[in-house]
Amino acid sequence: FEPPDVSRADIDALVERVDADTALILTSFHQSPLPTALVLRLAGVRYIAADSEDYPGSLLDLRHHRAPHAHEAEAALDLAEAAGFPAPDDGRLRVRTP
Structure with missing residues (x-):
């Protein structure tokens, strides 16, 4: 995948x-939130x-540290x-009958 060019007009x-x-900003563990935070x-x-x-x-008001090996959700x-x-x-799943 070749990402498209981004112009100043696109950012504006x-x-x-x-x-x-x-x-x-919800990112995967290997992605930086900082570019999004800047925008x-x-x-x-x-x-x-x-x-x-x-x-x-x-750039961030809350710099949170993810728990090691935490699932993305x-x-x-x-x-x-x-x-x-x-x-x-x-957070526990429930089954409710009508």
């Missing part, structure tokens, strides 16, 4: 479309949280809770 258009004040900062997002091993400077839920969005239940 993306920044203009973002309409959020809070962002959780979100340029768009004026006030609170940005992500898992990051790299020093983010002022569990890591995302852990980040959301650390950012102030607690899970509405205990």
Whole structure:
């Protein structure tokens, strides 16, 4: 896969479309959230949280550290809770009959 070129106009258009004040950047363990955080900062997002091993400077308000060997879904839920969005239940699966 050859990614397409990205122009300054493309970035400017993306920044203009973002309409959020809070962002959780959910990435795979081997991906950096910092490029996305930069675009979100340029768009004026006030609170940005992500898992990051790299020093983010002022790009992240919450630099969360993922638990070792955590499943991607569990890591995302852990980040959301650390950012102030607690899970509405205990996470266990349930079967309910009508």
